[in-house]
Amino acid sequence: METFLIVAGVFLLILVFMYNTLISKKNQVDTIFAGLDAVLKKRYDLLPNLIASVKEYMAHESITLEKITELRTKALMGELKNSERIALDKQLSSMLGNLMVAVENYPVLKANENFLHLQGSLNELEEQISAARRAYNQSVNDYNNAIEMFPTNMMANFMHLERKEIFSIPSRERQNVDVKNLFQK
Amino acid sequence: MKPSLSSLLDYYYESMYPLLKALEEKRLGIIATLKKAALTLFCGAAFLFVFLTHTNLFIPLHAFLLSFMSGFLMFMFVYRHERAGYDALFKDIVIEKMIHFIDSSLLYSKVNSIPEHAFKQSELFVESYDRFVGSDLVRGTIDGVDVHFCDLHVEKKVRDNDDKESWETIFQGLFFVADFNKSFYAKTVVLPDVAERNFGVLGSWMQGINRQRGALVKLDHVEFEKVFVVYGSDQIESRYILSHALMEKIVQFQKKIEKPLYLSFVDSKIYLALHYTKPLFEPILTRSVLEFNGIREYFELLMMITGIVTEFKLNEKLWSKR
Numbered sequence: 001m002e003t004f005l006i007v008a009g010v011f012l013l014i015l016v017f018m019y020n021t022l023i024s025k026k027n028q029v030d031t032i033f034a035g036l037d038a039v040l041k042k043r044y045d046l047l048p049n050l051i052a053s054v055k056e057y058m059a060h061e062s063i064t065l066e067k068i069t070e071l072r073t074k075a076l077m078g079e080l081k082n083s084e085r086i087a088l089d090k091q092l093s094s095m096l097g098n099l100m101v102a103v104e105n106y107p108v109l110k111a112n113e114n115f116l117h118l119q120g121s122l123n124e125l126e127e128q129i130s131a132a133r134r135a136y137n138q139s140v141n142d143y144n145n146a147i148e149m150f151p152t153n154m155m156a157n158f159m160h161l162e163r164k165e166i167f168s169i170p171s172r173e174r175q176n177v178d179v180k181n182l183f184q185k
Numbered sequence: 186m187k188p189s190l191s192s193l194l195d196y197y198y199e200s201m202y203p204l205l206k207a208l209e210e211k212r213l214g215i216i217a218t219l220k221k222a223a224l225t226l227f228c229g230a231a232f233l234f235v236f237l238t239h240t241n242l243f244i245p246l247h248a249f250l251l252s253f254m255s256g257f258l259m260f261m262f263v264y265r266h267e268r269a270g271y272d273a274l275f276k277d278i279v280i281e282k283m284i285h286f287i288d289s290s291l292l293y294s295k296v297n298s299i300p301e302h303a304f305k306q307s308e309l310f311v312e313s314y315d316r317f318v319g320s321d322l323v324r325g326t327i328d329g330v331d332v333h334f335c336d337l338h339v340e341k342k343v344r345d346n347d348d349k350e351s352w353e354t355i356f357q358g359l360f361f362v363a364d365f366n367k368s369f370y371a372k373t374v375v376l377p378d379v380a381e382r383n384f385g386v387l388g389s390w391m392q393g394i395n396r397q398r399g400a401l402v403k404l405d406h407v408e409f410e411k412v413f414v415v416y417g418s419d420q421i422e423s424r425y426i427l428s429h430a431l432m433e434k435i436v437q438f439q440k441k442i443e444k445p446l447y448l449s450f451v452d453s454k455i456y457l458a459l460h461y462t463k464p465l466f467e468p469i470l471t472r473s474v475l476e477f478n479g480i481r482e483y484f485e486l487l488m489m490i491t492g493i494v495t496e497f498k499l500n501e502k503l504w505s506k507r
Binding site: 036123132142 | 367403404405420421422423424425428503
């Protein structure tokens with residue numbers, strides 16, 4: 001009887017440990033996603049100012065600007081799933097990248113103090129977003145490993161935990177950010 | 186402009202050589218004094234040994250130990266006295282001049298060190314210590330970046346099984362502090378990855394439960410992960426600091442230096458500790474100061490240290506740090 005109780009106790013402890021590990025990994029993903037969301041929000045807050053300051057100079061880029069505004073509105077509209085947010089963020093990052101390339105054709109805008117300040121802030125936010133994406137990917141990777149590896153996969157099945165999607169990191173974010181190039185043109 | 190080895194050679198012959206000649210004379214004088222002292226003290230010790238054994242006050246072994254130990258201690262006293270004066274002069278003539286040659290705006294103090302609170306704030310070495318000795322403080326601005334560095338030796342007192350006291354080194358070597366090019370609030374510590382290298386997966390698991398250091402930060406740079414282990418109080422900010430570009434630079438720097446490297450990022454500052462087994466700027470008494478190779482070694486060391494700013498691109502500040 002005693003042996004049975006010991007074995008049952010150890011088994012219960014293992015179950016508790018696996019359950020807690022999975023929950024902590026799931027919460028870690030949520031916490032980091034909240035951090036990522038906070039930086040993304042900062043970027044959304046910056047966009048109206050950015051668009052207002054470039055609009056009058058960049059008449060030929062009105063489609064890009066409209067698209068950026070539309071994506072921002074969509075992102076702020078309400079309850080979006082994590083995967084939808086990820087897709088939206090990817091689109092927005094690519095549009096902003098295009099906009100910053102187009103700025104090169106507007107020398108007056110490039111000399112505008114207000115714009116330079118916004119561009120600087122945006123660049124810093126991009127770095128923070130990139131860091132948050134990397135942190136998110138790592139936490140999702142740990143979580144996905146836990147729900148697929150034996151023996152935690154059995155507990156994960158029981159808890160109906162599903163695989164989460166990771167961000168694809170754009171290759172330009174893996175490169176060195178050339179600050180001089182960004183600011184001293 | 187970065188000084189080159191050829192410009193050092195010009196500087197060496199034009200500005201340093203006459204002073205070095207005087208220093209070399211002093212060095213030869215010290216060696217002669219030490220030789221004389223050694224000979225005199227040896228003879229004195231031998232005489233004392235003979236005297237003590239003849240008086241039958243001590244057994245020969247005790248008489249031998251007493252006479253030669255006192256001779257040795259007296260020699261060490263003379264050596265330290267002579268050495269201290271020479272070291273100070275060497276630092277004034279060689280190290281200070283060379284630092285000013287590299288960057289005339291830098292300030293040098295041979296007796297000062299970084300403050301203890303900076304060492305504690307870095308959280309690189311969390312063990313409690315009993316002795317904090319530093320020297321050769323260099324401070325100033327390199328490419329617009331505030332820097333401080335010094336030679337540091339931090340030790341703790343340990344007692345062995347026989348209750349015998351001894352000093353154990355916690356850290357010895359270069360301690361470098363500079364403003365980082367990004368603002369941040371969290372704390373990130375980068376340490377040599379001893380556990381994973383020696384114990385593999387088990388080591389990695391052990392790192393994960395090191396609560397003293399904070400949460401383990403697993404990074405997405407394979408080579409960096411092999412060499413270092415990272416702890417941080419914020420997973421996102423640690424990655425904001427340790428971008429792919431910076432991790433690559435740290436790996437390259439480590440490969441070049443081949444010494445245990447410790448880094449921490451606290452309160453928008455970078456702390457770097459490079460472990461050496463000997464003092465950084467002290468002269469070798471048996472080597473002539475007129476040998477250019479010796480001077481070149483100190484120059485290369487100082488160039489490596491001051492080059493950290495450009496190596497890690499600390500001078501390319503992000504917008505909010507400008």
